[in-house]
Amino acid sequence: MRVALLLFSSVFASLVAPCAALAAPHRPASDDEIVETLPAGARQSDRATRALRAATARDPANLDLALRLATLDVARARRDADPRPLGRAQATLAPWWNAADAPVPVLVLRATIEQSGHAFEAAAADLERALAREPGNAQARLTLASVRQVTGDLDGAIESCRQLVDVASTALAHTCEASVDAISGNAALAYDSLERAKATFARDTSLLVWATTLQAESAERLGRIGDAERLYLASRALDPADVYTIAAYADFLLDAGRSAEVIAMIARDTPVDILLLRRVQAARRSGAADAAAESDELAQRFEALRTRGDRVHLREEARYTLDVLGRPAEALALALENWRVQKEPLDARIVLEAALAAERPDAAREIVAWIDRTHLEGERIAALAEAAR
C-alpha cells in the first residue's frame, strides 16, 4: 500500500511539475501548501553551515572562518549539483575577491568558482599565481591541469599532471595524465595506466569512479565497445548518482541507438540540465509521447540562463538546437561560440555535426585541424572529421 502510494505520488509529481512552471502567481489557500522543497543535502549540514555563516557575518574579515565556510559551500555545490553555494562562497570571499595577492587558499577557491562560470583564463592565472607561491599545492596543480585540458591546452595539462608526482600520489598523477592521454592519441596507454591506478584507489570511491569512467571513455575511443559498457556499468555501480558518469554512459547508449535505456536511466523530473538534455534526445529519437513537454522544459531552462547572461550551457544548447529543434545553422553558431571557450571532444563533435548538418563543412576547418594535431581517437569523430574535410 505504501509503495503504491509512493509510486503514485512520484508519478503524480512528475506529471504536475512541468505544468506548475506555467502557473500564474497566486495566494495559497492554506498555510500547509508547500511553496518550496529545499535541497535534500541541505538539512544535515545546514545547522553547522548556518552557525559558521553567522560567525562569518559577525567577523567578515576573518580569513580562517571565511575559508572554512567557502570550502563547505564549494563542496556543497558539487554534492547537490547546485550553483547557488558557489555564489555564496564568492560573497564570503568578497574581502579578498579582487585582490591579486590574495592568500593562496583564496586563490584556489576563487579559481574553482571562476572556472565554473567558464572564466578559464582568470582561473588559470589565479592557479599559476598560487603555484608560484606554493608549488606543493596539489589541489591547485590538479585544478590547473583540468582547466588547461578543458581549454584545449593539452601540453600544459600534461605538464601540470606530471608535476603532481612530487606533491601527491603517483596514482593520482597517472590518472591525471591518463585523462589527457585518452584524448591525445594515447587512449590505449591511458586504459592500461588507469587499470593500475584503480588498484591503488580501491578505498576511495570518488577517485575510483573518476578512473573507471575515464577508462570506459578510453575503451570507447578504442572501439572496445564491450569493455566500455562493462566499465560504465562498474562505475555506475560504485556511485549511481555520479552525474558525469550518467551523462557519459547516456551518450554511449545514444550512439548505440539504445534510446529506451537512456529514458529508463534518467528520470523525467531530473533537475540536472545535462541529463535532461540526453533524455530529451532519447525521447525524441524513440518518438516518445511526452517528448515535446520535456523539450519545452529544457528550452525554458536555457532561456532562464540566457536571460541572466550566463553562457555556460552553450555546448548543451547547441546539441539541443541541432538534435531536438533541428536548426543546424543556429546550432553551428552556438557550437562555434562554445568552441572559443571550451575545447573538449564533445565540443569538437557538436561543431562537426552542426557544420555538416548546415552543409557548411568549411566552418569546422579549425576543428578538423585540431583533431589532426591532437590525434583524438574514436571512429565516430574520425568519420565526422573525414566528412568535413
Add this chain to the structure above:
Amino acid sequence: MIARIAFALAALLISTGAFAHKPSDSYLVLRVDGAKIDGRWDIAVRDLDAVFDLDRNGDGRVDWGELRTRAGEVDAYAAPRLALAASGSACPLRVVDHEVERHSDGGYLVLDFRAECASRIDAIDIDYSLLFDIDAQHRGLLKLDSGSVVSAVFAATHRRQSFALALPSPLTQLRGYVADGIEHIATGFDHLLFLVALLLPSVLVRRGGHWEPVDRFPTVLRSVAGTVTAFTLAHSITLSLATLSIVSLPSRLVESAIALSVLLTAIDNVWPILPRRRWQVAFAFGLLHGFGFASVLADLDLPPASLALSLFGFNVGVEIGQLAFVLVLVPLAYLVRDSRFYPRVGVSAAIAIVAGGWLIERSFDLRLMPF
C-alpha cells in the same frame, strides 16, 4: 591528503556544467504610469531561506504558513534594497500584497508593490542591492514597461542603472490626447446636458408668444453651426488661457458656475431669461466650460514639453466628441419637432433639476448626485 584531493575532484567536475539549477535570480517587473510605478518582484524562496531560515519545523520544506508569517520581515529586508528615484528624488515603495509563483527552478515569493514619485517619470534611476552580500552571483532581472518594454540585468558589479523612458512618438501622444478629449466629453454629463439644453430650441422658432417648428433643415443647421462654433471658440480660449497658466480660477467656483450655466439655459427654454441670440449664450457659457476642461487636462499630469501638443490634441478630442453628439441630437430633434409632444419643457425641466442638484452639491462641496 585524500580530503584535499576529493575537493580538487569536486573542482574538476564542477566545470562540466552538471548543475541541477540555475544560479540565484530575482524577477523584477516595473510598470510606469505617470508618476506611479506598479511593481512585481519575484524572489526565490531558497534565497529567502538563506536570509531568514524559513524552515522552522525543519522538514526540509517551506510551506505558505512559514512564508506568510515572515512576510513583514521580508518586506523590511527587500524594500530598502531596491531604491527607485526619478528626477533626483526618491520614489518610496510600499508592498501591497504577497503571492507565490513557480519558475523553472522552484518556488518564489511574489511581492506586489507600488511606488510614488514626486512628478511624472521621464527617467528612472534604479539601485538594486538584493542578496549581493550573501550571493555574489545573484542577478536581478528587470523588465521595465513604460509602453515599450526594456530588459536589464543587475549584478553585484552592476547595481546602479538609469533608464530614460521611451516617450511614445508625437503622433501616438497626439492620438492619446485626442482620445482623452473624446472620453472627457463622452463622460462629462454636465457638458452634454448643457449642449442638450442649448440646442433643444434650435429646431423651433419663437413667433409671438409661442414656439413653432422650423420649416427647413438648412435653417436649423445654420443656427446650430453658429451656436456650436461660438461655444467651441469660447471654451478653446479659456482652455488655452488656463492650461498655459495665464488665468486660473478655483475649481469649485468653475464647477459651480458650470452647473449654474446648465440650470439657466434649461430655465431659459421655458421662461426666457437669457439673450435671444443663442450664439451669445453659447459663447458666454463656453468661456466657463473651457475652465472645466482645463482642470481635466491638468489632472493628466502633463510634461511641460508636450503642453502645446496635449492642449491641441485634447481640444480636438473635445470637438470631435461634441460634434458627434450634436450630429445625433439635432437630426433627432428635427424629426420630432412637429410633434405636439416635442419635449422642450419636460426635458428642460429635468435638466434644470439635475443642474440644480449639481449647483448645490458643488457650491457646498457635498456629495448628493450619483454622477
